[in-house]
């Protein structure tokens with residue numbers, strides 16, 4: 001048992017799920033037998049109240065009564081509001097350790113990214129402390145962000161009611177997770193797209209303009225063009241030889257298809273394929289973006305002369321000449337600068353789909 005039927009708001013990462021069981025619920029005889037702890041499923045909703053400029057928090061308040069009606073009969077609904085960046089990660093780890101059946105990210109791609117990273121600790125899936133070894137916590141998503149790009153791969157809209165119905169239906173599929181290692185050697189996990197150079201720089205600046213909604217991506221891109229140069233990058237695929245790609249504008253590594261608020265950048269990616277799809281844009285000038293933007297949004301850019309793509313299990317990317325200023329991001333979150341390494345963890349997480 002993770003927490004009571006009543007929604008519980010937890011301002012700090014360390015919430016004792018089991019402690020709430022006895023106070024919030026009268027489990028009477030079952031509780032003493034130890035069976036009741038697993039008789040109702042425990043679903044933890046990790047809500048970023050500041051997502052989409054605060055819209056996530058407002059929508060969540062409206063959604064909660066509906067959620068209770070649809071799920072409350074079968075599950076303990078545990079609401080956990082994040083207090084700031086990275087909090088979703090801590091909440092998720094704690095919930096999994098305490099035996100939650102599902103952790104559901106409520107917010108945008110940044111919140112989902114943090115929840116996914118919370119499934120891991122020191123490179124491994126976080127184990128549950130009080131469940132059978134075969135128990136696994138499922139991941140869910142109520143997309144309520146600015147871009148909500150991950151949801152687009154499945155054709156989902158920012159519709160929280162539809163998302164609740166998916167969770168009620170309970171159908172799950174296995175999702176691959178990308179692993180990305182930054183300059184410091186520290187591992188991070190991504191579920192959507194990791195990208196390098198211009199797009200990552202644009203993402204970095206877009207995060208500063210979120211108050212303008214989806215326009216943040218336009219402002220971010222315009223800002224990123226200032227001082228941008230297409231650089232030669234070294235790429236090593238699947239542990240092979242280093243290969244030089246000249247004048248790289250952006251290199252994108254997709255577990256899923258969309259980034260930047262709806263751009264279908266890695267159109268052949270499939271988060272259940274066991275592969276990452278790499279798309280490299282070379283020697284793009286600013287006017288190429290004007291002329292080819294519609295193709296990037298539709299995902300029809302792979303046939304362009306200066307675009308290449310391939311399916312990989314792992315990829316390493318480094319500067320041909322050391323520069324230390326080539327941006328790297330994963331799932332729209334700034335990670336640092338090159339060099340970087342990515343690989344895939346196939347079928348790592350059960351996902352409500």
Ligand SMILES: Nc1ncnc2c1ncn2[C@@H]1O[C@H](COP(=O)(O)OP(=O)(O)OP(=O)(O)O)[C@@H](O)[C@H]1O
Pocket residue numbers: 048049050051052053082083084085086087106107108109110111112114144145146147148149210332
């Ligand atoms: N309570 C909080 N206050 C401020 N920032 C928060 C809080 N909780 C989480 N965050 C941060 O907000 C960032 C953005 O949130 P989120 O991704 O949910 O919304 P978004 O940026 O509007 O959507 P998208 O990423 O889909 O464009 C997250 O990366 C997270 O670190």
